[in-house]
Amino acid sequence: MTDTPATSARPDTRTEALGILRALVGRDDVDFHEGQFDAIETLVDRRRRALVVQRTGWGKSAVYFVSTLLLRRRGAGPTILVSPLLALMRDQVAAAERAGVRALAINSTNAHEWSDVLDALRADEVDVLLVSPERLNNPSFRDEQLPALVDRAGLLVVDEAHCISDWGHDFRPDYRRLRDLIAQLPSGVPVLATTATANERVVADVAEQLDSEHDGAGERASQAPPAPGVVTIRGPLARASLRLGVLRLPDARSRLAWLLTHLAALPGSGIIYALTVSAAEDTARLLRDAGHDVHAYTGRTDTADRETLEGRLKSNDLKALVATSALGMGFDKPDLGFVVHLGAPSSPVAYYQQVGRAGRATANADVLLLPGTEDAAIWQYFATASMPxxxxxxxxxxxxxxxxxxxxxxxxxxxxxxxxxxxxxxxxxxxxxxxxxxxxxxxxxxxxxYDAERYARITEAREREQQSMLDYEALPAGPEGCRMAFLQRALDDATATPCGRCDNCAGPWFEADVDSSARESAAGSLDRVGVEIDPRAQWPSGMDRLGVAVKGNIPVGERAESGRALARLTDLGWGGTLREIFAPGAVDAPATPALVAACVRVLADWGWAERPVAVASVPSRRHPQLIESIARGLADAGRLDYLGPLELLGGGPEGDPGGNSAYRLASVRGRFGVPAGGVQSGGVPTSGPVLLVDDLVDSRWTMTEAARTLRLAGAPAVLPFALAVRG
Missing domain, CATH: 1.10.10.10 (Winged helix-like DNA-binding domain superfamily/Winged helix DNA-binding domain)
Known part of the structure; x- marks a missing residue:
């Protein structure tokens, strides 16, 4: 859908714009895609506000780079480009250089360059300034640099504009601040918002915010006043190069085994998406151990390592990156050959965003979803964690x-x-x-x-989108179940028709068999145990306000040693078992022999400096049978004294587990006593370490305070052990 094109373009605008486009792509035979020049003309000649909703690879960046140079030639100031991700910024700066656009960025990784960037802005040597939405609210930038920059701006570009809407408010809350920034712009400054993923609800929401009333410095004499309303330029979202498919497998072991069996046969280089950091890291390790050149890419990946990994994938020096959503919007590898999902994103919008990374400049690319039974629980976890x-x-x-x-x-x-x-x-x-x-x-x-109505609306929208993703997985065979058409309809694309390529239109294009040796390797990987628990070494600040007189470093003689947990709750392997154990409403029961045996294996692989001589446990209100059985099982396996649970003093810890560090420490401080007499030895041993067993480690302050109790009672060292680590 495109608003009626204007007829007021300057006669030479298209010729001039086409010359810039050809310089941008480095070819003399290219022309504008349908809608590209409409957007450029809307911004440059009509000074309007435009929302461009076009599929990934259509060329949205060409619109704002060409518009920038045209406006600069007409005497306008620099473009402000609000961009959400560092990977996206890096690609945009590189693309700008190819087009002769002088682009610089201000973000969290280049603080050492900010003064040079500001000097270049003052000297009018910058055509495009890329900023993150968070930077707009940095006090010094907001108060000292932004007003002058806004006053001089020739164009404001909001990339990945769906983040303005309710759909993405928790990804970038600062995107909601852009409405205020738009209102501060002087009259006549055009605004461009771009996205590849927006249904009608999001389009209407974004357009409303782009149409904010002006509170700016007044109309510039050299510019015509803006016409009312927002021009929406929307094209079909079908991606003819993508071959979509869904393969249902019974469990995580089978999904990993499928990857081990078939990864090498997937075309070119690609991305394997996982829903959690742990799943991405575990999968990357398994595939790498099997000889595949893959690496994990998550929010925990160092910035420098991210750049290196992005470069290696772009140069086809890797088979795949196993990534979370940290590798998503704006990552530009036109020949990306495949995208595989281990677990489904929570909405067709998010799914389309990620699969759109593939096949941007190739005739064919494979996209396969391997849904998991745990997907809905993971969606719910992230949804509730982000809601105020x-x-x-x-x-x-x-x-x-x-x-x-x-x-x-x-x-x-x-x-x-x-x-x-x-x-x-x-x-x-x-x-x-x-x-x-x-x-x-x-x-x-x-x-x-508190806008309860708004948050209820967001929750309802998310639930509908989650159900829509489940519907996508269950589409029937045949053209009526076309997967691409379903995604188009989910994004309110009226041009949806059967693609003729997906597994429902043309039959499965992928093999479903799993090699037996791959299944064994996957089972072994999922059965891996042992996660390190870093000991706390410093007290939280401000504890005196909560009546706890501690500050600075925890005395060495009161600290725990480095500990171990069986697994993270988000792990693909034992994480599934632990999520069931710790699910709300789960009944407390003794540990199964298999669970005890897995815990024993953690101890066998620990590599501690000195073997423990006794076992104690943290008293649990929610899982007393579980903890008692684990502690006794470890003591029996190692032929160690079991001292029993620590005593609860003053009623024990207050409040629920979790909470922030300061409050959690205050709730457990002084609430533990040494086991009443212990077993055999009559007290806490002073001849060797004590293994301290708990169920779930979250803030680590319960374990820290319990270990401190044992250290003060004479234990020379305390080795924390927990069934699970949250996260």
Whole structure:
């Protein structure tokens, strides 16, 4: 769908724009795709606001680079390009250089270059400034550089604009701030928003925010006033190069075995998407151990390593990256040969975004979804983790005043963990209730109302999209079940027709068999045990406010040693068993022999400096039978004394497990005593380490305080062991 094209283009605009496009792509025979020049003309000659919704690979970046050079030639200031991901920024800067566009970026990784960037801006030597949405609210940038930059801006570009909408609010809360930035622009400054993934609901939401009223510095004499409304340029989303398929396999072992069997046969280089960091790392390790040249790419991957891995994949020096959504929007490898999903994303919108990485400049690319039974539980976990809770929001607002508080200092005043606290502060900042200033956060004093209706709407939309993804997996064979057409309809593309290529239209294009040796390798990988637990070495700041007189480093004589857990809750292997054990409402019961045996294997592989001489346990209100059976099982296997559970003092820990560091430490401080007499030895042994057993490690403060109790009672060392690590 394209708004009626204007007829007011300058006669030479198309010729001039075409020359820039050809310089951009390095070919003299290219022409504009349908809708590209409409968008350029809308921005350059009509100075309108435009929303471009086009499939990945259509050439949205060409629109804003060509428009930038045309506007600069007409005397306009630099383009501000709001871009969400570092990988996307790197590709955009490289593309700009090829087109002769002078592009520089300001982001979290190049702080050492900011002064040079600002000098170049003042000297008018920058055509495009790429900034992250978070940077727009950096106090010094927002207060000192942004006003002048906005006043001079020739064009504002919002890339991946679906993040403005409710659909993506938790991915980038700062995107919601763009409405205020748009309102500050002087009249006549065109605005371009681009995305490849938007249904009608998102299109309407984004268009409404692009059409904000102007609060800016007034109309520039050299520019015509903007016409009302937003021009929406929308094209068909079908990707003729993609061959979609879904293969249902019974379990994680079978899915990994399929990859081991068939990865080498997939065309070219590609991306294997996983839903969690643990799953990505485990899968990459398994495939690499089997001789495949693959690496994990997640939010935990170092920035420099990300750049190296991106470069290796682009040069086909890797078979695949096993990635989370950290490798997504904007990653540009036109000849990417395949995308495989180990577990489904939570919506067709997110799925289309990721599969769109493949086949952008090739005739064929394979896309295969291997859904898992655990997918829905993972969707729910991430959805609830990102949604603001009213009681927490009000606690944060009440804790702030006009005196700035840093995030660590705020943690000692509200029981919200660091990552959710930072997200909540951003949401409240966008809502106008708090403000980030030099030195931390302050309250604005403005009235704030929890928008329960909005969050209910978001929840309902997510549930519909999750069901839609399940419907995609279950489409019937035949053209009526065409997978590409389904994705098009999910994104409200009225041009949807059967693709003739997917597994339902043309029959399965993939082999479903699994090699027996691959199944054995996958089973062995999933049966791997042992996750390191790093000991706490420093007390949280601000503990005096909570009545606990500690600060600085934990005395060495009171610390635990490095510990071990059986697995993470998000692991592909034992994580599934542990998720069932710790699921809400699960009944406490003794550990199965297989679970005890797995824990014994963790101890066998530990490699500790000194073997433990006794076992103690952390008393559990929720899983007393489980912990007792694990502790006794380990003691029996190692022929160690079992001292029993620590005593609970003063009623034991207060509140629920988890919470932020300060509050969790306060809740467990002084609440444990040494086992009452122990077994055989009559007390805590002083001749060797004590193995301390708990069920679930989250903040690590329960284990830290329990270990401290044993150390103060004479234990020369404490070795923490837990069934599971959260995350």
């Amino acid at each position: 809770v009213e009681s927490r929001a009000r606690a944060v607002i009440d804790a702030l005043s006009d005196t700035p508080l840093s995030t660590p200092a705020l943690e000692a005043r509200v029981d919200v963990r660091r990552t959710p606290l930072e997200l909540l502060l951003k949401v409240l900042d966008v809502d106008g209730a708090v403000k980030r200033v030099r030195g931390g956060w302050v309250s604005t004093g403005a009235p704030w109302q």
